[in-house]
Amino acid sequence: xxxxxxxxxxxxxxxxxxxxxxxxxxxxxxxxxxxxxxxxxxxxxxxxxxxxxxxxxxxxxxxxxxxxxxxxxxxxxxxxxxxxxxxxxxxxxxxxxxxxxxxxxxxxxxx
Amino acid sequence: xxxxxxxxxxxxxxxxxxxxxxxxxxxxxxxxxxxxxxxxxxxxxxxxxxxxxxxxxxxxxxxxxxxxxxxxxxxxxxxxxxxxxxxxxxxxxxxxxxxxxxxxxxxxxxxxxxxxxxxxxxxxxxxxxxxxxxxxx
Numbered sequence: 001x002x003x004x005x006x007x008x009x010x011x012x013x014x015x016x017x018x019x020x021x022x023x024x025x026x027x028x029x030x031x032x033x034x035x036x037x038x039x040x041x042x043x044x045x046x047x048x049x050x051x052x053x054x055x056x057x058x059x060x061x062x063x064x065x066x067x068x069x070x071x072x073x074x075x076x077x078x079x080x081x082x083x084x085x086x087x088x089x090x091x092x093x094x095x096x097x098x099x100x101x102x103x104x105x106x107x108x109x110x111x
Numbered sequence: 112x113x114x115x116x117x118x119x120x121x122x123x124x125x126x127x128x129x130x131x132x133x134x135x136x137x138x139x140x141x142x143x144x145x146x147x148x149x150x151x152x153x154x155x156x157x158x159x160x161x162x163x164x165x166x167x168x169x170x171x172x173x174x175x176x177x178x179x180x181x182x183x184x185x186x187x188x189x190x191x192x193x194x195x196x197x198x199x200x201x202x203x204x205x206x207x208x209x210x211x212x213x214x215x216x217x218x219x220x221x222x223x224x225x226x227x228x229x230x231x232x233x234x235x236x237x238x239x240x241x242x243x244x245x246x247x248x
Binding site: 019020022023024025026027028029030031032033034035037038039040042043044045046047048049050051054058061062065066068069072073075076079080081100103104107108110111 | 127128129131132142145146148149151152154155156157158159161162163164165166169172173176177178179180184185187188189191192195196198199202203231232235236239240243244246247248
């Protein structure tokens with residue numbers, strides 16, 4: 001047993017929250033964005049994206065599943081034999097999620 | 112347990128080929144579940160890009176929406192949807208294991224906990240659809 005302190009619980013918490021958001025909310029958004037709008041079942045000019053609480057909702061919807069991706073992808077790559085470069089993978093995955101969070105905030109503030 | 116760690120060079124480390132997850136159906140399904148997160152993330156980035164188009168005006172937003180009506184994009188969204196639904200179902204199944212629900216002394220069967228999650232999922236999805244239809248311009 002070691003009592004070493006790690007940041008693992010922090011990243012696991014974000015992974016878990018992102019998993020919940022993705023499980024409950026992402027499929028219906030794929031239906032809307034991927035099918036209903038392009039196929040013309042629904043017409044939209046995007047006015048709803050200027051509503052402040054919609055922006056907060058979208059920030060949660062888009063940013064949290066990125067940490068879910070980071071955690072799963074990092075461990076999947078490790079399990080596929082890339083453990084020797086796991087430090088670089090951690091930077092790529094978790095760093096990517098952090099950059100994604102910043103870009104999401106920037107886009108939502110811009111529109 | 113003592114605080115000393117064994118010498119790492121003396122530990123037994125089985126060599127796993129990079130393709131171990133192709134050797135058994137359950138391993139393969141595990142890896143598919145892990146990879147579902149890639150398609151979910153890709154979808155969200157496309158969605159973010161679509162929202163970004165709004166900063167260039169509603170015309171840019173609408174024209175990007177129309178661009179998504181191509182066989183390639185429809186196929187991408189179909190694959191993303193299948194992976195997303197697979198993530199949802201497996202997530203609710205594992206939630207039922209990780210967070211067991213008790214009613215008094217009795218443990219609620221896992222299948223019922225999973226079914227309740229799926230019920231909440233359907234209600235939330237309908238809620239998002241209704242809100243979107245109410246707010247769209």
